[in-house]
Amino acid sequence: MILELKHVYKDYLRGKEPVPVLQDICLSVEEGEYLAIMGPSGSGKTTLMNLIGCLDVPTSGEYLLDGKAVGELNDNALAELRNHYIGFVFQNFYLLPKMSAVDNVALPLLYAGVSQKERRERAIAALEAVGLGERINFLPNQLSGGQCQRVAIARAMVGNPKLLLADEPTGALDTASGNQIMEIFQQLSDQGMTIIMITHEPSIAACAGQTLHILDGQLLTGAENQEDCHEA
Amino acid sequence: MENIRLACQGIWGHKMRSFLTMLGIIIGIASIITIVSTIQGTNEQIKENLIGAGSNVVTVQLYDGEWPADFSYNPVPPQVRPIDDIMHQVLESLDGVDQVAFYTQRSWPDGVYVGSTSFSGTLYGIDDAFLNVESYRVLYGRCFQQSDYDNFRRVILLDKKAVNTLFPTTYPVGQVVEIKGEPFTVVGVVEQNNGFKPKISSMNDYQLYADTSSGAIFLPSVMWASVYQFDEPQNVAVKATSTDDMTLAGQNVADALTASQIISTGQPMASDDGMGMDDSNMAVPEGDTVGEEVTAPEGYSYQSEDLLKQAQQLQEMSSATNQQLIWVACISLLVGGIGVMNIMLVSVTERTSEIGLKKALGAKKRRIRRQFLTEAAVLTSLGGIVGVLLGIGLAQLISKTNGIPVAISIPAILVSVVFSILIGLLFGLLPAVKAANLNPIDALRRD
Ligand SMILES: Nc1ncnc2c1ncn2[C@@H]1O[C@H](COP(=O)(O)OP(=O)(O)OP(=O)(O)O)[C@@H](O)[C@H]1O
Numbered sequence: 142m143i144l145e146l147k148h149v150y151k152d153y154l155r156g157k158e159p160v161p162v163l164q165d166i167c168l169s170v171e172e173g174e175y176l177a178i179m180g181p182s183g184s185g186k187t188t189l190m191n192l193i194g195c196l197d198v199p200t201s202g203e204y205l206l207d208g209k210a211v212g213e214l215n216d217n218a219l220a221e222l223r224n225h226y227i228g229f230v231f232q233n234f235y236l237l238p239k240m241s242a243v244d245n246v247a248l249p250l251l252y253a254g255v256s257q258k259e260r261r262e263r264a265i266a267a268l269e270a271v272g273l274g275e276r277i278n279f280l281p282n283q284l285s286g287g288q289c290q291r292v293a294i295a296r297a298m299v300g301n302p303k304l305l306l307a308d309e310p311t312g313a314l315d316t317a318s319g320n321q322i323m324e325i326f327q328q329l330s331d332q333g334m335t336i337i338m339i340t341h342e343p344s345i346a347a348c349a350g351q352t353l354h355i356l357d358g359q360l361l362t363g364a365e366n367q368e369d370c371h372e373a
Numbered sequence: 374m375e376n377i378r379l380a381c382q383g384i385w386g387h388k389m390r391s392f393l394t395m396l397g398i399i400i401g402i403a404s405i406i407t408i409v410s411t412i413q414g415t416n417e418q419i420k421e422n423l424i425g426a427g428s429n430v431v432t433v434q435l436y437d438g439e440w441p442a443d444f445s446y447n448p449v450p451p452q453v454r455p456i457d458d459i460m461h462q463v464l465e466s467l468d469g470v471d472q473v474a475f476y477t478q479r480s481w482p483d484g485v486y487v488g489s490t491s492f493s494g495t496l497y498g499i500d501d502a503f504l505n506v507e508s509y510r511v512l513y514g515r516c517f518q519q520s521d522y523d524n525f526r527r528v529i530l531l532d533k534k535a536v537n538t539l540f541p542t543t544y545p546v547g548q549v550v551e552i553k554g555e556p557f558t559v560v561g562v563v564e565q566n567n568g569f570k571p572k573i574s575s576m577n578d579y580q581l582y583a584d585t586s587s588g589a590i591f592l593p594s595v596m597w598a599s600v601y602q603f604d605e606p607q608n609v610a611v612k613a614t615s616t617d618d619m620t621l622a623g624q625n626v627a628d629a630l631t632a633s634q635i636i637s638t639g640q641p642m643a644s645d646d647g648m649g650m651d652d653s654n655m656a657v658p659e660g661d662t663v664g665e666e667v668t669a670p671e672g673y674s675y676q677s678e679d680l681l682k683q684a685q686q687l688q689e690m691s692s693a694t695n696q697q698l699i700w701v702a703c704i705s706l707l708v709g710g711i712g713v714m715n716i717m718l719v720s721v722t723e724r725t726s727e728i729g730l731k732k733a734l735g736a737k738k739r740r741i742r743r744q745f746l747t748e749a750a751v752l753t754s755l756g757g758i759v760g761v762l763l764g765i766g767l768a769q770l771i772s773k774t775n776g777i778p779v780a781i782s783i784p785a786i787l788v789s790v791v792f793s794i795l796i797g798l799l800f801g802l803l804p805a806v807k808a809a810n811l812n813p814i815d816a817l818r819r820d
């Protein structure tokens with residue numbers, strides 16, 4: 142069990158009034174699973190992803206990542222956890238525009254305290270793995286959207302995280318580039334990587350081993366990932 | 374290091390904005406450097422002019438109350454004892470004293486003639502060390518010799534000004550000058566080596582230094598009594614070990630002489646056994662208080678004519694006005710600092726998503742904070758360096774156009790640069806903390 146959410150609630154304050162965004166989420170994910178999350182806009186997918194990615198902590202309920210309770214951790218401890226366990230891929234890539242591809246990819250290693258030489262070596266290897274070995278010194282604005290997303294995947298993978306979180310990774314891409322990204326995800330999944338991916342497109346969700354649906358902040362019941370939590 | 378490189382890139386990326394941000398710092402630092410350089414230059418010139426660059430000689434004279442004792446008309450006071458050889462050695466062993474010479478002196482002496490021309494300069498009776506201490510060198514003829522003293526020879530030396538007034542057309546060596554009816558032979562012409570050549574750059578300067586320029590006639594001290602009938606109390610030319618020791622040396626000698634040579638009327642005679650103690654007392658004197666303690670309001674005392682102190686007073690006067698200017702410059706630095714803070718806050722807002730991403734990838738607060746602090750410090754220190762260069766240029770320009778001397782002070786430059794870095798750290802702190810505390814979700818949400 143790499144991660145486990147038990148009766149997780151998340152409220153946002155609108156003014157002074159708390160607005161529930163996630164309600165009673167129960168979810169457990171085994172190592173190596175490839176999971177897609179679908180749902181209408183505003184249903185709370187990104188909020189759920191932020192919780193899983195340790196970018197935020199639940200209002201109530203318990204979240205265990207690799208056996209650690211995330212809810213009690215402070216800012217710096219969360220940063221360390223993200224750095225070690227999680228690779229992020231965003232819809233808008235979020236590459237730093239003034240840095241070359243290789244420097245962008247090396248960023249998580251910098252925060253992990255890896256030496257300069259090793260950072261560069263590992264970043265280049267990661268770029269080669271996503272098929273961008275010849276473009277290591279390109280700036281983001283010299284790369285296509287699909288290439289940018291592949292740089293972002295390389296950045297997510299370079300630190301050997303246990304979990305890859307992707308929030309609409311193909312949302313800004315055409316079908317061909319999207320398919321390329323999905324191929325890479327498939328490869329990673331085959332290598333045993335745990336992947337959780339948010340998407341709107343059923344064709345993309347179909348690539349995943351399993352699909353969860355979320356509606357108005359609640360996971361639709363019936364999925365096997367929820368069972369043990371509700372029984373308990 | 375990495376941060377500094379990134380900060381430089383960032384600054385280079387916004388050249389115009391960075392320059393405008395730095396402007397306040399540049400102006401502040403530049404004005405401070407200019408002002409400090411001018412103060413230093415003026416001070417050094419004052420010191421140089423008054424002290425005569427490097428001779429390091431302080432004069433210690435016998436005072437009658439507040440004024441130098443004058444024996445032209447008054448008899449020699451009985452309570453002042455003549456200075457003996459032991460005292461000479463004691464004086465030379467005092468703190469800050471290198472060498473001492475004794476002399477008697479009479480300005481506007483009567484009865485000094487060459488033919489019908491009378492001499493209106495100063496007559497000195499000098500010991501064998503005097504010319505050395507005051508850095509005189511022989512231009513023509515010879516110096517005094519030991520035998521001149523031993524044999525009470527009627528010989529004199531002239532300085533160049535005296536030659537000009539007394540022997541404008543003839544070669545002076547070998548000529549005769551009549552002093553109080555007795556003939557004295559000129560054996561040499563001397564000139565002060567380091568030359569007291571003040572830089573005259575204003576009318577004030579001229580008046581300050583003008584009185585030093587009358588001619589001088591020197592005769593062996595042993596002959597003074599034969600001219601003026603008795604031994605007069607002697608003045609002391611004290612050569613200090615260094616320019617900075619001049620005040621100390623002068624004070625020490627004056628105090629030692631006052632303590633041992635003047636027989637106080639109220640107290641029992643301060644005798645030679647008091648001497649050993651004097652040395653330890655000498656270490657204490659500092660500045661002006663001692664003079665007041667030792668000087669009886671009435672009666673005789675030895676006092677040093679403290680050029681260094683005079684110089685300091687003049688320096689303080691000129692510094693005081695300029696120090697107010699420094700405060701104005703500091704305000705400009707403050708405004709510059711606020712400008713830096715403002716731009717850094719803008720920069721934090723602009724780079725919200727960059728900060729959010731870095732935090733998402735695992736950057737800790739400390740790292741983000743340091744990044745922005747470094748950027749602010751690099752920005753202001755660059756401003757500081759440019760300001761220093763500008764200030765030096767400005768100071769040179771002022772010295773060229775106004776003739777005000779400038780001295781570029783290295784400590785001032787270092788302090789300025791360090792200070793500008795500190796300004797960056799101080800005013801960069803708020804933006805940096807703000808950046809470090811950004812919530813990564815909010816930061817990423819904004820596009
Ligand atoms: N920081 C916040 N403050 C207040 N409300 C928020 C905040 N973040 C999200 N919400 C609200 O929570 C709800 C869920 O948002 P979320 O971003 O998770 O939706 P989503 O499923 O990712 O939608 P989309 O498919 O459009 O990305 C929305 O109604 C949103 O307005």
Ligand SMILES: [Mg+2]
Binds near residue numbers: 186187188308
């Ligand atoms: Mg979303």
